[in-house]
Amino acid sequence: MTRPSTETRSKLVETARDLFHRQGYTPTGIAQILKESGVNSGSLYYYFPTKEDLLVAVLEWYRDHIGDNLIDLHCGRIEDPVEKVFGLLDGYRQLLMMFEFELGCPIGALALELANSHPAARSLILVNFEQWVDTVEQFFRAVEDRLPEGTDCRALAVHVLTTMEGSMMLARTYRSTTYFDQSVTHLRNYVDSLIAQGSTWSAPKQPAGIPESLDN
C-alpha cells in the first residue's frame, strides 16, 4: 500500500485525543476512532498497530503542545508571574465551564485510569506532569525575591498541580465550580501569605559582638 499522508496520521491523533479526553481510554474503541476520523483501517494500522501506540502518540502530542495549547493561551498576556500561575488555573476553570464539566484535565484522568496497566503511557504522563511543574516553577522562580528565604519553588509548583488536579476532580463530580473556587482561593491565600511573609522588612542582624561592646 502507499504510505498514508501525515495529515491522516494527525487526524487520527486528534480524534483519539478528543475521544480519550471525553470518555477515557478503555471505553474508546478503534471502530469509533475510525468512524469519527473518517480514516480507513489500513491507514490506522500503518501508523498505529495497536491502540496503545495511538495512546502514546496522544501523550506525545500533549507533551509537544503544552506551550501553545496551555501556557501561551492562558498566561501569555499576563505580566506578573504569580498572576500567570493563577491565570493557568483559570484556564482549567474555563475548560470546565465551556464543556459543562464533561472535560477535565486530560493528563490527570489518564494518569488514574492507566497508572497500573500501561507502563509506556505512565512514563509519558509523568513527562507531561514534569513539564507542567517546570513551567509553574519558573513562574515562582521569577518572584523568588518576594518569597520567604529558602522557599522550594519546585515543591510549591507541585502543590499548585495537586490543587489543580484535585479541584478539577471535584468540579467534574459536582458539576460545579464551587469547590474548585474554594480550594484555589485557599491556595491563593497561601501564596499571598508567603509573599507577605517574604516582603516583611527585617532589620539586618547586628554583627555578633556589637551588643556586648555596647554593654561595655
Place this chain on the structure above:
Amino acid sequence: MTRPSTETRSKLVETARDLFHRQGYTPTGIAQILKESGVNSGSLYYYFPTKEDLLVAVLEWYRDHIGDNLIDLHCGRIEDPVEKVFGLLDGYRQLLMMFEFELGCPIGALALELANSHPAARSLILVNFEQWVDTVEQFFRAVEDRLPEGTDCRALAVHVLTTMEGSMMLARTYRSTTYFDQSVTHLRNYVDSLIAQGSTWSAPKQPAGIPESLDN
C-alpha cells in the same frame, strides 16, 4: 431459586470493591468477579442484575464504612484535631506504600473514570466526598478559636481533599511519595500559618470616641 445468603451478597460487594480499586470499573468484567468471589452467576444476578448495580453497592459500602474503614483507623488514636487531619493524609500515604503505588483513593479514581457516563454512581461518589469533607470540617471546627476569624472551615476541608486527591494521583504516576510529601508539607505550612495568624494577640480596639475625648 432459593434466595442467596446475605454473606454471598457481601462477598460479591467485597470482591467487586477490590477489583474496581485495583483495575478500575470498566476493565473489570463480570466473569472475573464471579471467578474471584467463587459465587455462581445465578446468585450474582439475583442481587445485581447489572454491573452498575454492583458499582452502586460498592459506593454504598464506602459511604457506610468511612468511619471504621478510614477515620477511626487513621485518626482514632490522635487527640489534636489538626493532627487528625494530617493523620488521615498519612493513612493515604500508608496505602500507597503498602501496595507499592498500585492503589490510590478508590473514590477519586472512580470519580474521574465515571464522571460523564454513570449518573447514579456520580451522585454516590459525591456523597462519599461530602462525608470526607464533613469529617475534616469538624476537625477544623474543633480548633476554630485557633484559626483567623472568619476562616471558612468547610472550604479549608475541601482544600485538604483536593490536595490529597492530587497528591495521590502524582504518587501513583511517579511510583514515589516525593511529590505527595512536598504538597502535603506546603498544606501543613499553610495550616500552621493560619494557626499562627489566628493566635496573634491583638489589643482590643478602643471604643470609638475615646481618642477624641483624650484630645479634649
